[in-house]
Amino acid sequence: MKRANTNELNAEASKVNGLCLKVVAIRGRNLAAKDKSGTSDPYLVVTLGDAKNATQPVLKTLNPEWQTSLQFPVTGVNSLLLDCVAWDKDRFGKDYLGEFDLSLEDIFCNGHTEVEPKWYPLKSKRPGGKKDSNVTGDIQLQFSLFDPLELAASPAQVMEKFRSLTGADIPETNTPTRQPSNGEEDGDEYFDEDEEPSDETDDPSKPENIEKRRRKLRLKGLRKKKQATAYEFNSESEVVGIVFLEIGKITDLPPERNMTRTSFDMDPFVVASLGKKTYRTRVIRHNLNPVFNEKMIFQVLKHEQQYSMSFTVIDRDKLSGNDFVASTIE
Structure with a gap:
């Protein structure tokens, strides 16, 4: 193993x-x-x-x-x-x-x-x-x-x-309530897709049903807490920062003859990397001035603070394999 x-x-x-x-x-x-x-x-x-x-x-x-x-x-x-x-x-x-x-x-x-x-x-x-x-x-x-x-x-x-x-043995004593915001209710705030519908024969006073509901509420609380602290950092975390990146557009790519020799164009996409983390945009077909407007998020770990971002433009080719076009480092 x-x-x-x-x-x-x-x-x-x-x-x-x-x-x-x-x-x-x-x-x-x-x-x-x-x-x-x-x-x-x-x-x-x-x-x-x-x-x-x-x-x-x-x-x-x-x-x-x-x-x-x-x-x-x-x-x-x-x-x-x-x-x-x-x-x-x-x-x-x-x-x-x-x-x-x-x-x-x-x-x-x-x-x-x-x-x-x-x-x-x-x-x-x-x-x-x-x-x-x-x-x-x-x-x-x-x-x-x-x-x-x-x-x-x-x-x-x-x-x-x-x-x-x-603190797993501490029961949740407060049941969360939905609070409207600006006159509108958030209908999904306490929706639990894993929650099974209650049986009419279920007795809410039974200890097993009380415990089951308590665990469901606790799980909801853990999910909400995780979402609320997604971008908080502390001394114990390896994450020291977040890079928000948007790939906008590319202009004046070099014309390349395609495999069918019918035109000079390409099907470009961009690969962005930070250390071992790699993301790519969608492919824009038959375009030398592609517009992507795609957002990416990179978590920066402690040992990556001196790393550089690399960007590579690739021409997708299903027949002969993808072709390298250009790259840069920031």
């Missing part, structure tokens, strides 16, 4: 006297086909708090076998919401395959620190075109929680430390 930065993450968790969450990304099934071959090159990105890890892509399959162990430090309430996003790796960029999020409180709600493998359905949570809305399939994950400083700690001791770190 492949391991991703295990020693480094264990050391980080030990330094802050926290716990370690081990996520085993086992496999996916029935994922959406994003490539013209009818397959995808899927990989999974998992985020917990400020820590992010990813599997390696598995080429040309809709049923990838990753068998990859990823480890994350659990240090506080910010480590309660686990995000999983599946992507299809392309030569330039990536295609969205779907996502889901999980609360650690729900994962370990029965008090066991070892959880059996389980399938989680992918959902589309990103507005976009037809390609983004094509989301199918499930991801199989397995979870375990341990103390890297006390490997012999019992499950009860680990769970007690988990509750102490995250």
